[in-house]
C-alpha cells in the first residue's frame with residue numbers, strides 16, 4: 001500500500017485534495033499532517049474521516065524533531081506539501097509566521113524526505129504546491145509562464161518563492177525527486193472567510209459592508225478548487241521530476257466586477273430585492289504593495305499532461321454560494337472567537 005503524506009490537508013485546498021485522493025485511491029494510505037491553525041479545520045473532512053485509508057496526524061512542520069520522527073515512522077512514498085500560512089494581509093501584519101512555516105517548515109520536510117529516501121528514491125516524489133504570486137504583478141498585457149522570472153512582492157509571496165527555490169535546490173543538489181506547481185486564485189467550499197469571496201458571502205449574510213480594496217480594479221484569475229485538486233493528482237502521478245507546472249483558470253476578473261456578480265447571485269439566492277447587496281460595497285484603503293494583476297498561462301500542463309479546468313465559472317460560482325448558504329453552521333463556527341478579533345484589527349483602519 002503506497003503511503004502518501006498530504007501536509008495542510010485540513011485547510012481549504014488540502015481538504016479537497018485529501019477527499020479526492022482517499023476516494024479515488026482506496027489502495028493508497030493517505031496521511032494528513034496538519035497543525036490545525038486558525039485555517040485548519042477537521043470539520044472540512046467529516047465525510048471521509050472514517051474511511052480506512054485515511055489518517056490524521058496533528059503536528060507542526062516547523063518542529064524538526066516531530067517531522068523527522070513522523071517520516072521515520074511512516075516511511076512515506078510520496079509527499080504533497082500544501083501546509084502554509086496563506087493569507088497575504090496576515091503576512092503584511094506579521095511576516096514572521098510566514099517565514100517559519102513556509103520556509104523553515106518546507107526545509108524540514110525536504111530534509112526528512114531526503115533522509116528516508118537516501119538509499120532508494122525510485123518511485124518516490126516530493127510535490128510542492130505553490131502560487132502564481134511568486135511571479136510578481138502583471139500590467140494589462142501578458143500572462144505568467146513557468147519561465148517568468150520570480151519577483152515576489154509581499155512577505156507571503158516572498159516566503160513561497162523562497163520555498164520554491166529550496167525545493168529546486170534540493171532536486172538539483174541532492175537529486176531529490178521533486179515537482180512544483182504554481183496556481184492562481186482558488187474559490188469554492190471550505191475557504192476560510194478572510195479571503196475575498198467567502199468574506200463577502202459572510203458579510204452579505206449579516207448585512208455588513210463589503211470592503212473592496214483601493215478602486216477594485218485589481219485583477220485575479222479564478223479557478224474552482226476541485227479543478228486544482230484534479231491538476232495536483234495528475235501532476236503527482238504524471239509530472240516530470242525537476243519540472244514546474246502552472247495551473248490557472250484562464251478566468252480573469254476585476255475585484256469590483258467579481259463582487260458585483262456575487263451580490264447579484266446572493267440577492268437571487270436569498271430572495272432579496274436585486275441591488276440590495278451591492279449597496280454594501282465599500283471602497284477601503286488599499287492593501288500595501290497590492291499586486292495589480294495575476295494571470296496564468298497553463299498551456300504546458302494542458303499540452304504535456306492534458307489538463308484543463310472542467311468547472312465553468314458561472315457553475316462553480318453558483319455552487320460555491322449555495323454551499324455557504326447551505327452550511328451556515330460551518331461559517332458561524334469559523335467566524336466566532338478569534339476571527340472577530342482578527343476582523344476588527346484588520347479592517348479597523350481601512
Ligand code: NAD
Nearest residue numbers: 008010011012013035036037039040060061083084086186
Ligand atoms: P489554508 O490557509 O486554507 O490552509 C493551510 C493549512 O495548512 C491549514 O490547514 C493549516 O492548519 C495548515 N498549516 C499552517 N501552518 C502549519 C504548520 N506550521 N504545520 C502544519 N500545518 C500547518 O491554505 P490554502 O488556501 O488551502 O492553500 C494551500 C496551499 O496552496 C498553500 O501552500 C498555498 O500557498 C497554496 N496556494 C493557495 C492558493 C489559493 O488560492 N488559496 C492558490 C495557489 C496556491
Ligand code: DAU
Nearest residue numbers: 086087088131132133184185194195196211212213218255
Ligand atoms: O494567486 C494565488 C493566491 O490567491 C494564493 O497564493 C493565496 O494563498 C490566496 O490567498 C490568494 O491571494 P489573494 O491576495 O489574491 O487573495 P484574497 O482573497 O486575499 O484577495 C483577492 C483580491 O481581493 C485581492 O486583489 C485583494 C482583494 N481584497 C481582498 C480582501 C480580503 C479586497 O478587495 N477586499 C478584501 O477584504
